[in-house]
Amino acid sequence: MENLNIAETKYTPVINLSIDGTISMIGKSYPENTFEFYEPMMNWVKEYFETSAKDVTTVNLEITYFNSSSSKLFFDFFDLLEENHEEHTIKINWIFDEENESAEEAGEDFIEDFEDLDINLVSK
């Protein structure tokens, strides 16, 4: 299994998926077709947990602005993490700018919905 890197565009975040156990997404998320855009990432994460997961996996999410379908996708992504959290240690950092209320509230929503996941709100 190989690392997967997707470069940043004006409307989509930079995505770095590394088999050394770090998953990171930084930027805005307004893809034209959200589910199509994130499909390679979702597939990679599934395969990672099935075949190559490290003892500890760190997920760093720093999404400044995102549309509602991205929001839905992040729920799906957290579902995927939740499915794997019993067998693997997963640390999630939801990073936001202290002035960005929307991002902060989104992080709070995720914590509320995924009680079993280890989600930290990290204010910059």
Add this chain to the structure above:
Amino acid sequence: MAEPESKLVLEIESLKATFEKTTTKLIKDIKRHDKIMIRTDRDQMRELKKLEARLEEVEALQKGQKQLVDSFIKLIAGAIDAKSKYTGGHCNRVPELSEMLAKEANKSNEGIFEDFSMETEDELRELTIASLLHDCGKVTTPEYVVDKATKLETIYNRIHEIRTRFEVVHRDLTIEALTKKLEGQNHEEVDAWLTQEHTKLISEYEIVAHANVGSEFMQDEQKENIKQIAAKTWTRNFDDTIGLAHEEKQRILSEKTVTPGIEMLLTDKFRHIIPREYFDDKEYESMGFKTVVPEHQYNLGELTNICISAGTLSVEERFKIQEHVIMTIKMLEQLEFPENLKNVPLYAGAHHETLIGTGYPRQLTKDQMPIPARIMAIADVFEALTASDRPYKEPKTLSESIRILSFMVKDQHLDEDLFKLFLSTGIYKEYASLNLKPEQIDDVDVEQYIN
């Protein structure tokens, strides 16, 4: 317990479990969905407020910028008016009159005004800016040209005048010595001769002096007469190449003048020719300027100037005056006007054009002159005619000014429809009551011009 039943129960239980799992998932999904919707709404509202705040900020900035530009334009217009007492409040009154005309032209649906509209604030602003700046090129026109009141007037090194006084003292000393020597002559004969010569000289000077004012057209025979007077000689005993700055000295030295020397009363010399510095013919042509450019920058020749047929300006000076529109256009075309003000250079630069290609600097014709440009042309002339703040001329009366406009309309220098609009709507009266002195305002027989 019968087996089929327990199988059914098992099946039902299994279904119940799946059903529960599915409904739990569905409920979760619905809740999430609601959450996403609420959050999206909240985010949208937040974005909207942020955008509104930014819009307000941008609008305030835009307003500030517009005010800055407007005040800057007024400052330039004021500076042109302040530069020469000969322009008075011209640059600030032409916009006033132009606006009045534009508003009436906009209201009218007759003739050429049927398809004309100038109602938005931007369109009016474009015309106002153009009228405020129509003479901005005058900042480059030398004052001595703008204000040239007599034919021989120029920027002058008075060393030449001082030298002439020395010449007079020099001669007085010689005359005094001769008088003493010749005391034995017949006094009556000498006196008669001297009176005759003096009278002749005085009347000759009067002819030259009269011509200098340039108030009348000069016929060829008058010019001939002046040339004969000018050919009278006197002896210069003093060196006329000293006391001069580098540039004038160069011009005079190239004449190989000697001292003492025989000079004429009025003369054209090499020193009077100020050569034209570098001139970009290609640029001139590419910008559409068609006015003929004189060979020299200036010709200060005494004889040439005193023989100017009409007015006080030489060909070179007339071009220098006309060049102010060229400079206006060049200056305004350099400014990055936004789309809504893109016509400012066109409107401002056409106020000396006529409708038949005889104006300057582009020799435009009626179809090349949009209505706002024609409005400015008429406003420019009317303001100049009626202005009472020009020290060099008496202000004309309202009826006289309108009569002159009517001649210019007849010669197709000004637009007839605009002239009629100017009269029929009563703008001329309104403008007069605001800007003319009471003694200038007389009755105007509007009917004779309209019909």
